[in-house]
Amino acid sequence: MTLDPNVLVAALNAGRAYWGDWAEIFAERRVDTLVVLDDGKLDKLSAGEEAGLGVRVFVGKTAAYVYTSDFSRQAIVEALRLAHVAANQRVGQTGAFVAALDRGVAMRPLAHYRIMPDGVPLADKVAVVRAADRVARGAGAAIRQVTATYTDSIQDVTIINSLEEVAQDRRVRTMFNLTVVASENDVIQTAFESTGGLAGFEQVADGVSERLARAAAERALRMLRAQPAPAGVMPVVCAAVAGGVLVHEAMGHGMEADFNLPSKPMSVFAGKIGQPVASANVTIVDDGTIPGLNGTLGCDDEGTPAQRRVLIENGILKNYLHDRTTAREMGVAPNGSGRRQTFRHLPMPRMSNTLMLPSQDDPAAIIHSVARGLLVKQMGGGQVNIVSGEFVFKVQEAFLIENGQVTEPVRGATLIGNGPAVLKIIDRVGNDAGPTRIGMCGKYEQGAPVAHGIPTVRVPEIVVGGIVAGMSETMR
Template sequence: MIDESVISRVLGAALRTGGDFAEIFAEDKRSSSALLDDGKVEELTSGRDRGAGIRVVVGETTGFAHTADLSEAGLTAAAEAAAAAARSGGGGVRTVALERRDVPPAYRVETYPADVPKARKVELLTRADEAARAAGSAVTQVSASYGDSRRRILVANSDGLLTGDDVVRTLFTVSVVATGDTGMQTGRESVGHTVGWELFDLYDVEELARTAARRALTKLDARPAPSGEMPVVIASGGGGVLFHEACGHGLEADLVGKGASVFKGRVGERVAAKGVTIVDDGTMAKEWGNYAIDDEGHPAQRNVLIEDGVLTDYMWDLLRARKEGRASSGNGRRQSYQHLPMVRMTNTYLLAGDDDPEDIIASTDRGVYVKHLGGGQVNTATGDFVFGMTEAYLIENGEITDPIREGNLIGNGPEVLTRIDALGNDFAMGPPGTCGKDGQGVPVGDGVPTLRVSSLTVGGTAA
């Protein structure tokens, strides 16, 4: 995107007034999407976003500017603006010698979605719509969406780093509404990976649509969710978002540094039940949070955060790691070139245990089986959370029985970690997600094996 000699001169301009550190992050992102709603194509879009963000650090102060002009003049103006914002003095010229460091991607794309005609993308939506409607006469509304993106980045800094990445993501989602005596009920299914058009060699869109329709139709005959504290079994792949939100954010070094995490100062302490190991892993090929380098140029890593119940480390970005005299963990991420990087998760998951999932159910006399969790709210300073259950069932006498609806899981993240008393041997990653933090959204993945929390509050509507 930018000539190396230009990069070197722009970094020099950024440091001219005495900066300690300067960085160029350039991005060229192309994307396309299609939406079918109520049998009609409502949207068919494509776009491109291209520009650079320049960061200058002086002591504890960071100056940042971004521009869509990738000419030397445009980049130099942004660099000078960022340096001025950092409010440093001094003077002189500093030359930056760049060393290219290429990191190979975890997966090689077979077919770039940009090379696929739009008509084939619309055909996927139509097939999904027809399959969902054929699942039952109670299906009253179907929405199907497709999206792809190719994001190429370049990262260079005054430490001499010059590197880049090229990530392709492809996503497909089906949402279904079914109407009956209990009103309208919804079901949703989505798949997304850091792969190209070959995603649809791995997944059948008609089967995805039937799964979404089944969820909606099942809830038409569901009982209201119970209320009170009880054992909760979370299905393989279905509840990773709980640990992402209720625990993962509290392990991000920026929130720890601000005192906004219940895990502050607890490295080396037991924070979870024995056997509980939580990992954040940006190297997982094809998963939604995968990349070769983070948005500060550091290679993605597999970071063990909690091992056998003991807190071992936090996630780190470059500047916070430098301040602590340690290396970044590869978790510096940003939404786009218009944003500063911050500590973010990638693919966050609980490792599998040794228990048979069927035995976990059979040994639960009464409780709730959560097949899929929806969105929720979390207070990272306390760990308190509320999550909706989008597909859940009663457990009665050690068996999964009736479906339930209109229920939430209410609890505290650190407490949940200590109450996990069974871990299945059937680990799976869940659907793709977008993690929001301080106004920025980035793609993430999460996963869990079947697990049981010995006691968790279920907020339902049953008397």
């Protein structure tokens, strides 16, 4: 097994007869560690390594994909042959595959980690979740349940194709999250905290997991004693610390190019490049290049270098997120959004780190501008239709705003709306920037690590409370 590009190129060349119009090899090796402490017991504990490669062959617009864990030249040539046969069987049309990439892209590994997680004893990783469990349970008798999860992964990829493009990337990610459930007098409150990024074990060391455990436990206890949230249409201020999960889920997915193809427009943003789709104070970027963030990549899983993509600039739709396939269909350059969960998966357009950028309003003045409304400090889980942007999100931590002042904490609020519609009515955008929050984005059953962030934002009217059925859950 090797990720040596020269060896893979030799195998690709040996199967030249089966390239069709364009052929690609994605080879991957990953080492993963997962430690889950549930209810005080080690529920899952695994450390595994796997390696494999996928071969994709295009005949015209038709792609076929074959993957294997066998890295021998013979196996790679056979995979090419099978993919070529499959692509030809499915095709009714021909035409050259035209890639917009420069030839010979050479990637440098991004070294943003100090402590390589594979050198850390498993006992130290278990200690991270045990410490968090102890701190959370110690916060109060009403803490009923604690689930703490540590994960790390070291993924090396090599991507080569029949245009002689070669890319290599190393992604080292370390993550920790915990869920705390508190209950008292028939009221149940759940709090969640997480950290993670393109970073080593230092991401969770030195008391980080204890600090997050304390924050989550204290929030759960605080919300336990909060009054039920008011329901109805009201102004909502999302604090910068709340993160941009709504921007990612209810707005960002709609800007993935596979939902915007002229041949199959599904998104409300389809055909609207250059047109206003949001308030003039809204600028949203998806930036895969920010050091250390969870969605950061050296190159995407098709070998395109990670980029900063301006999706909406001052309210105007500027770009979609493209992989090679959508870029070809729309006659533009791929912009580094082709991601796949593993070598078993075909790439598709995905977000990386999705950020709404600061504007000009003072965050305190934004709160003062609200006569009666809700201040959201932490989002909870939600359901969203990623194509239409219809969403229902639970709010984990919220406060009333009365006469421009933040007053009582309130529990049980949900936000209900439509992402593209919300974009158009956002009327205040703060000059601050929150910490980015992390997530595991789900799309068509494929997970991808991402991050998101916002400044303080005011939505003048949004439905708070209520229940809407029939939507699929995505990010957790």
